[in-house]
Amino acid sequence: MSRYFYYLVFVNMLANVVASVPKILLAKKSEGAIVSMILAIFIGLALCYIVARFFNAFPGQGLPELMGKYMPGWFGKLLLLFIAGAWSVAGLITLVTYSFLLKRFLTPDMPLVFITSILLFFISYGILMKTSSVLYTVEFVLLCCLPVIVLIMIKSYTTPELEWDFIREAMMHTYELPSFSALSASTYLFLGGFNLIIFNRFFTKKHKITIKQILLIGLLGGGVLFTTYFIPIGMNGFEGIEKIAYPWIFTSDTLRLDLGVIERILFVFLILYLAISFLSILIHWHVVLELTKSVITTKRFKFKDINLTPYIIVGVIWLGSIQITKYLTEYQLSLFSSYFFNLLLCSLFGLISLFWFILRRAKS
Amino acid sequence: MPFKNRKSDVEVELEWLINELKPSSDILHKPLRLDDKQAELVYIKSVVDGAQLQQIVIKPFFELASEQHVEAYLKSLPNQQEFTSKEQVLLELTKGSVVVKLKDELLLFEIKKVNTDTVRETNIEPTIMGPQYALSEDLATNLNLIRQRYHKPSLTVETMEIGKKSNQSLAIIYDEEYVLDGVLEQIKSQLESLDEPVVQTSTQIQRFINNQKRSLIPIMMMTERTDRVVYNLAGGKVVLLLDGSPTTIIAPAIFWDFMTSMEDNYGMYWVTKFSKFLRYLGLFVSLILPGLYVAATSFNPEVFRVELALSIAGSRIGVPYPSFIEVLFMLIFMELLTEASIRLPKAVTGTATTVGGLILGTAATEAALASNIIIIIVGAVAISTFVIPINEMSFAIRFMRYLLLLAATLAGLAGLTLGLIGLLMYVANRDSFGEPYFKIFFKKKQAETRVKPS
Numbered sequence: 001m002s003r004y005f006y007y008l009v010f011v012n013m014l015a016n017v018v019a020s021v022p023k024i025l026l027a028k029k030s031e032g033a034i035v036s037m038i039l040a041i042f043i044g045l046a047l048c049y050i051v052a053r054f055f056n057a058f059p060g061q062g063l064p065e066l067m068g069k070y071m072p073g074w075f076g077k078l079l080l081l082f083i084a085g086a087w088s089v090a091g092l093i094t095l096v097t098y099s100f101l102l103k104r105f106l107t108p109d110m111p112l113v114f115i116t117s118i119l120l121f122f123i124s125y126g127i128l129m130k131t132s133s134v135l136y137t138v139e140f141v142l143l144c145c146l147p148v149i150v151l152i153m154i155k156s157y158t159t160p161e162l163e164w165d166f167i168r169e170a171m172m173h174t175y176e177l178p179s180f181s182a183l184s185a186s187t188y189l190f191l192g193g194f195n196l197i198i199f200n201r202f203f204t205k206k207h208k209i210t211i212k213q214i215l216l217i218g219l220l221g222g223g224v225l226f227t228t229y230f231i232p233i234g235m236n237g238f239e240g241i242e243k244i245a246y247p248w249i250f251t252s253d254t255l256r257l258d259l260g261v262i263e264r265i266l267f268v269f270l271i272l273y274l275a276i277s278f279l280s281i282l283i284h285w286h287v288v289l290e291l292t293k294s295v296i297t298t299k300r301f302k303f304k305d306i307n308l309t310p311y312i313i314v315g316v317i318w319l320g321s322i323q324i325t326k327y328l329t330e331y332q333l334s335l336f337s338s339y340f341f342n343l344l345l346c347s348l349f350g351l352i353s354l355f356w357f358i359l360r361r362a363k364s
Numbered sequence: 365m366p367f368k369n370r371k372s373d374v375e376v377e378l379e380w381l382i383n384e385l386k387p388s389s390d391i392l393h394k395p396l397r398l399d400d401k402q403a404e405l406v407y408i409k410s411v412v413d414g415a416q417l418q419q420i421v422i423k424p425f426f427e428l429a430s431e432q433h434v435e436a437y438l439k440s441l442p443n444q445q446e447f448t449s450k451e452q453v454l455l456e457l458t459k460g461s462v463v464v465k466l467k468d469e470l471l472l473f474e475i476k477k478v479n480t481d482t483v484r485e486t487n488i489e490p491t492i493m494g495p496q497y498a499l500s501e502d503l504a505t506n507l508n509l510i511r512q513r514y515h516k517p518s519l520t521v522e523t524m525e526i527g528k529k530s531n532q533s534l535a536i537i538y539d540e541e542y543v544l545d546g547v548l549e550q551i552k553s554q555l556e557s558l559d560e561p562v563v564q565t566s567t568q569i570q571r572f573i574n575n576q577k578r579s580l581i582p583i584m585m586m587t588e589r590t591d592r593v594v595y596n597l598a599g600g601k602v603v604l605l606l607d608g609s610p611t612t613i614i615a616p617a618i619f620w621d622f623m624t625s626m627e628d629n630y631g632m633y634w635v636t637k638f639s640k641f642l643r644y645l646g647l648f649v650s651l652i653l654p655g656l657y658v659a660a661t662s663f664n665p666e667v668f669r670v671e672l673a674l675s676i677a678g679s680r681i682g683v684p685y686p687s688f689i690e691v692l693f694m695l696i697f698m699e700l701l702t703e704a705s706i707r708l709p710k711a712v713t714g715t716a717t718t719v720g721g722l723i724l725g726t727a728a729t730e731a732a733l734a735s736n737i738i739i740i741i742v743g744a745v746a747i748s749t750f751v752i753p754i755n756e757m758s759f760a761i762r763f764m765r766y767l768l769l770l771a772a773t774l775a776g777l778a779g780l781t782l783g784l785i786g787l788l789m790y791v792a793n794r795d796s797f798g799e800p801y802f803k804i805f806f807k808k809k810q811a812e813t814r815v816k817p818s
Contacts, residue, residue: 003806102778106664106776106777106778107663107664107775107776107777107778109663110775110776114775115775115778118774118775118778118779118782119782122782122783122785122786122789125786125789125790126785126786126789129789129792129793130793132800133789133792133793133800136792136800136802136803136804137785137788137789137792139803139804140788140792140802140804141785141788143804260669261668261669261672262667262668262669263668263669263670264666264667267664267666267667267777271777271778271781274778274781274782275781275785278782278785
């Protein structure tokens with residue numbers, strides 16, 4: 001697989017470590033979170049493999065092109081709009097989560113709408129870019145973040161504050177029936193590969209998909225899941241961990257860089273996640289924009305030869321996200337995210353059958 | 365014969381040429397005559413090398429026995445030029461050619477006088493190792509300099525004329541074997557569609573064929589170093605060389621090219637890696653330091669460790685305005701100083717920098733108009749901007765700094781981070797003649813500068 005595929009997967013994994021996913025998992029700490037996580041690794045890898053295999057069969061074509069070829073027009077358009085809706089919610093969750101985080105921890109003096117607008121301003125420029133430019137940006141930012149991620153990992157695993165006894169205590173709840181919301185939340189970490197529905201336009205060559213590559217993704221995903229679930233427990237204790245609003249922010253604030261210019265790792269962590277959440281929103285909404293552009297092909301929105309459709313979509317995104325940011329509370333956010341993960345996992349099976357259908361039509 | 369008195373075509377043409385050039389005082393129309401030998405010379409005195417003309421045209425004319433001999437001699441001269449149309453001849457005359465009418469024929473010879481062919485020392489991009497001479501301001505000399513460093517039969521030089529009024533010659537140089545055809549065609553078509561009356565320097569071309577009305581970052585690289593030209597030719601790039609300009613431009617150029625100094629190829633491995641690291645550090649520092657200062661003093665003093673936060677706050681005691689005005693104030697003065705030292709005559713530059721840098725800086729802190737730390741920051745920023753080897757890029761970075769300062773002023777550390785990503789996206793979204801401008805290359809250089817499939 002092309003290295004850019006890993007970036008798509010990896011950004012999605014990292015971006016969701018910070019907010020809703022660990023919260024949902026920790027809420028189910030004694031209702032089968034661990035088994036759900038283990039199951040999720042297998043389901044996630046299978047989904048990853050399927051989507052990579054499917055799009056590898058059609059190099060250089062995104063889902064809209066395939067739909068146009070093998071599906072009746074109105075049905076395809078309806079389906080694409082539905083997918084665009086799901087993806088915009090995915091981006092929105094990250095956006096709102098991070099706006100709340102910024103408001104609470106980094107820039108408490110600024111109004112929430114202003115924080116969201118600043119994020120949206122840069123994102124709107126980003127999603128209007130070419131698909132290849134989006135990937136180059138993702139690659140560079142991820143590479144810059146990598147040393148910081150490694151630093152935080154090393155710090156959090158080596159700090160004396162990490163009590164392995166708490167983790168052992170959490171491990172005792174392994175033999176429990178899995179919970180669906182924990183399963184869907186942890187499977188969500190593996191779904192970055194589905195961004196191929198648009199980004200496959202960039203992958204114009206056929207690649208080999210080997211078992212090693214899938215295992216690598218599994219290893220990364222397993223590591224991320226393990227870290228995201230057990231480290232907060234190890235730092236903050238097993239009792240009452242589910243009551244913390246942002247478990248990972250708490251966790252990172254227990255870490256100190258004794259000799260660093262920046263003493264509290266919290267701020268390093270916040271900046272890092274600002275970058276990674278940004279990438280995640282960028283990827284999701286770029287997909288939304290491209291999908292919607294492929295559906296709305298009318299030439300009515302024009303001004304001096306410039307097609308206004310993408311700008312109208314961006315405007316709608318602005319309006320929607322600012323309204324929703326104003327309306328939501330932190331509790332509602334995590335509740336709705338959980339609903340969204342559940343729904344998404346179910347509808348993914350629909351998407352997979354769609355892939356299968358297209359593949360069959362393409363063969364005949 | 366009935367048509368005896370009628371002038372021949374050649375005479376009409378010659379008369380037309382003279383009439384076209386007539387009002388100038390430096391046009392010369394000289395008949396040569398000895399026994400039965402006859403010839404006429406037409407040229408512009410101020411662009412033709414008189415001594416050479418004497419040596420290779422006039423003297424042999426009087427020494428050779430007959431008109432046939434003269435004709436044979438002249439036609440075998442290597443600097444004879446093609447004669448395609450009257451207009452072309454007229455243009456060539458303005459560049460320093462001589463028209464010789466012999467019998468019923470017009471012959472055209474290039475006997476230019478060039479006063480700009482002295483090769484200058486490297487001035488814009490000096491290095492310790494590597495060639496110390498740059499280019500001259502004459503096209504033929506420059507071509508010679510490049511050809512002498514790159515001996516390969518596939519090196520191709522094409523010339524064309526640009527500038528609707530000035531008709532300056534432009535050489536397009538590339539290695540046939542490695543050049544990317546798409547890039548070459550795009551450059552050529554853009555040059556042909558160029559509609560500018562006067563083009564003076566090669567850097568101007570880079571602004572004209574940029575695809576964008578308003579651009580911030582250069583997508584073609586200006587250089588005066590012949591080793592850089594050769595290095596890039598071997599990598600399959602296209603080099604544009606304008607007559608009268610001491611710099612070439614190289615296309616396509618991507619971001620990393622601008623961060624490369626030629627010395628990176630000459631020094632020891634670790635030494636050059638270290639200097640490369642310094643350069644990127646300089647780039648980073650000069651971009652974010654001003655914004656970081658604003659973010660750290662006005663938005664998030666808690667981010668840094670307590671001692672640092674306190675010492676920054678302590679040094680700002682008595683400064684009467686918010687931190688972004690302080691930064692802007694000092695940065696603008698630093699920029700003015702830089703501008704002034706570029707424009708000033710060399711003799712005065714020293715005074716300007718001393719007065720500006722030393723006295724202004726010390727006095728500003730003593731008058732509590734700026735904190736001590738901001739003076740350090742501005743100094744660091746100024747120095748690290750100059751670490752970037754290619755001038756145009758460092759000017760672009762100079763400008764980008766203010767955008768980041770704005771972002772940090774509006775939204776603190778978050779704004780600074782987002783601003784950096786924003787700039788990154790702007791750069792990643794550009795391309796230079798179809799080549800992605802900001803892409804990370806993992807493979808070795810040989811694999812990336814692919815050899816054209818034959």
